[in-house]
Amino acid sequence: MAKLELTEGLETFEKAARDSGDSGELLVIEVQNLENAVVSLKETFKGAGANAYSNFMVKVNECQGTLVEALSLINTGQAELYKTYNTSEDTTVADSDAAGGDNLDLAWGGTSGGGSSIA
Numbered sequence: 001m002a003k004l005e006l007t008e009g010l011e012t013f014e015k016a017a018r019d020s021g022d023s024g025e026l027l028v029i030e031v032q033n034l035e036n037a038v039v040s041l042k043e044t045f046k047g048a049g050a051n052a053y054s055n056f057m058v059k060v061n062e063c064q065g066t067l068v069e070a071l072s073l074i075n076t077g078q079a080e081l082y083k084t085y086n087t088s089e090d091t092t093v094a095d096s097d098a099a100g101g102d103n104l105d106l107a108w109g110g111t112s113g114g115g116s117s118i119a
Contacts, residue, residue: 010085013078013081016078017075017082020071020074020075020078021075024071027067028064028071031064031067034060035057035060038053038056038057039057
């Protein structure tokens with residue numbers, strides 16, 4: 001049975017997921033730090049300042065929600081790409097097996113024969 005090993009692609013997906021997760025956590029922490037730094041000032045505002053503070057806190061909460069939603073969409077997209085990548089790899093292996101080949105021939109570079117080939 002032929003097995004296509006494309007570990008470099010898998011490592012790329014893993015690194016992207018890890019990096020986006022780390023970056024997302026840092027962004028969420030920074031927004032929380034901003035909120036924590038300002039919340040202690042709440043009692044110092046009166047009148048228009050108190051209204052501005054309330055509006056600011058609403059915006060911070062909206063920002064947090066938007067950020068979490070965007071990070072979730074990134075994670076979902078990465079998971080879908082990873083699934084598609086694995087499905088494509090499995091299909092390539094199955095097609096090779098069905099053709100009776102124990103050796104997969106991978107070619108890069110287009111159809112004009114200008115690419116390199118790995119057997």
